[in-house]
Amino acid sequence: MICAETKSTVRKILIDYLEHKGHRKTPERFAILDEIYSQDTHFDIETLYINMKNKNYQVSRATLYNTIDLLLECGLVIKHQFGKNSSLYEKAYECKQHDHLICTRCGKVIEFCDPRIQEIINSAQKISSFTVSHHSLYLYGICSDCKKELDSVDANE
Amino acid sequence: MICAETKSTVRKILIDYLEHKGHRKTPERFAILDEIYSQDTHFDIETLYINMKNKNYQVSRATLYNTIDLLLECGLVIKHQFGKNSSLYEKAYECKQHDHLICTRCGKVIEFCDPRIQEIINSAQKISSFTVSHHSLYLYGICSDCKKELDSVDANE
DNA sequence: ATGTCTGCAAAGCTTTTGCACTGAT
DNA sequence: ATCAGTGCAAAAGCTTTGCAGACAT
Numbered sequence: 001m002i003c004a005e006t007k008s009t010v011r012k013i014l015i016d017y018l019e020h021k022g023h024r025k026t027p028e029r030f031a032i033l034d035e036i037y038s039q040d041t042h043f044d045i046e047t048l049y050i051n052m053k054n055k056n057y058q059v060s061r062a063t064l065y066n067t068i069d070l071l072l073e074c075g076l077v078i079k080h081q082f083g084k085n086s087s088l089y090e091k092a093y094e095c096k097q098h099d100h101l102i103c104t105r106c107g108k109v110i111e112f113c114d115p116r117i118q119e120i121i122n123s124a125q126k127i128s129s130f131t132v133s134h135h136s137l138y139l140y141g142i143c144s145d146c147k148k149e150l151d152s153v154d155a156n157e
Numbered sequence: 158m159i160c161a162e163t164k165s166t167v168r169k170i171l172i173d174y175l176e177h178k179g180h181r182k183t184p185e186r187f188a189i190l191d192e193i194y195s196q197d198t199h200f201d202i203e204t205l206y207i208n209m210k211n212k213n214y215q216v217s218r219a220t221l222y223n224t225i226d227l228l229l230e231c232g233l234v235i236k237h238q239f240g241k242n243s244s245l246y247e248k249a250y251e252c253k254q255h256d257h258l259i260c261t262r263c264g265k266v267i268e269f270c271d272p273r274i275q276e277i278i279n280s281a282q283k284i285s286s287f288t289v290s291h292h293s294l295y296l297y298g299i300c301s302d303c304k305k306e307l308d309s310v311d312a313n314e
Numbered sequence: 315a316t317g318t319c320t321g322c323a324a325a326g327c328t329t330t331t332g333c334a335c336t337g338a339t
Numbered sequence: 340a341t342c343a344g345t346g347c348a349a350a351a352g353c354t355t356t357g358c359a360g361a362c363a364t
Contacts, residue, residue: 024318024363045353060321065354081238085329086353101287110285114277117294124269124296130258132298137274139281141289181338181343202328217346222329242354243328 010037010076010093017074028059032067036077042088042109080136082109092134099137105146167194167233167250174231185216189224193234199245199266235291239266249291256294262303 014033018025035052036043043051045064052059068089071077078092082102099117101110117137125132142150171190175182192209193200200208202221209216216224225246228234235249239259255268274294282289299307 026319026363028320058321061353062322062355063320066319099281101281101285101289103287104290110287112281112284114280116273116277120271120273120294121296123271124256124258125298127269128258128267129301130260130267130296130298131304132258132296133261134298135294135296137277137292137294139278139287139289139292141282141287141291144286147288179343183338183344185345215346218328219330219347220345223344 006093007034007037010091013074013076013093014071017070023070028063029067029070031057032059032064033071033076036071036089037091037093039091042080042082042090044086044088046086048089075133078134078136082107082138099139101139101141101143103143103146104140105142105150108143108145110143163250164191164194167248170231170233170250171228174227180227185220186224186227188214189216189221190228190233193228193246194248194250196248199237199239199247201243201245203243205246232290235293237293239264239295256296258296258298258300260300260303261297262299262307265300265302267300 010033011030014029015025017023018029031052032048035048035055035057039048039051045061045068048064049059049061068077068079072079076092078090080088080090080100082088082100097117098111098113101112102108117135121132121135124130167190168187171186172182174180175186188209189205192205192212192214196205196208202218202225205221206216206218225234225236229236233249235247237245237247237257239245239257254274255270256274258267258269259265274292278289278292281287
């Protein structure tokens with residue numbers, strides 16, 4: 001799932017960040033980081049909570065939220081809101097940059113890559129004088145499976 | 158704020174949609190549509206609720222949520238989740254296509270346009286066999302004002 | 315030893331749901 | 340006259356907060 005090198009690199013990033021900010025290096029924070037980097041898909045807080053509980057590493061939801069905030073700040077995690085109620089998160093280091101196609105009917109999420117997005121970001125930064133740290137491109141639509149189902153519903157009307 | 162022509166066009170779109178789906182043409186639905194199209198910025202449900210209450214047109218939150226769902230389905234409204242807790246909405250007809258730069262520190266939102274996004278959508282549709290109806294591109298970063306503040310904080314450390 | 319971080323439970327917010335009533339068809 | 344749609348209030352779900360105790364420094 002995750003190579004040892006990535007694991008030690010992200011730990012180092014977190015350590016540097018915590019030291020720079022004067023935060024404590026608690027075991028919970030590293031356990032949460034490890035768990036997140038063992039995930040290969042988007043996850044929500046509840047799933048993370050259950051997964052860690054199942055592995056007999058119990059942390060409270062409050063700590064998960066606190067720690068996720070830290071990881072967001074140091075760029076090790078990205079937060080998404082795909083239009084469902086709960087936020088989804090995703091590890092951010094050494095993940096190939098990708099964007100998301102979301103089916104508005106069944107909720108399916110497909111990832112895709114397009115280097116042209118970087119050109120858009122460069123232009124926008126110049127115009128706005130923002131410093132862009134990350135982005136999310138969501139394309140909402142209907143997936144091919146749902147399209148078929150909708151067509152057959154229409155046919156029955 | 159809104160020209161008479163746009164107002165009558167979006168009403169017509171809603172009427173067509175309601176008739177096609179066999180839904181009733183209730184006064185609440187048109188009042189909500191009008192109120193949304195008199196907004197010029199992103200809004201949340203609570204703001205919409207308060208605004209309509211202040212104009213002595215009282216509708217329940219439940220009806221607002223129900224109606225917004227209909228308007229989303231017929232493409233007259235777009236839903237955003239900028240990373241705050243509550244969803245933000247925006248009218249969708251005859252709005253110039255635009256995307257969003259979001260300051261992760263102060264929450265400021267700036268809109269920008271880039272036609273190259275359409276090329277990306279076209280490619281993604283081909284590859285995934287999705288039918289994309291709309292999209293949201295969020296660029297997260299630090300705005301120039303916050304950058305100044307952060308620099309002065311760093312200087313004091 | 316100190317003060318930050320954690321865990322727990324309660325509170326807060328947004329959104330959804332159940333039910334009786336209203337009104338568009 | 341029907342039954343979809345509305346309003347209200349309660350419930351549900353996600354996230355934050357307050358406080359006592361634990362532990363990294």
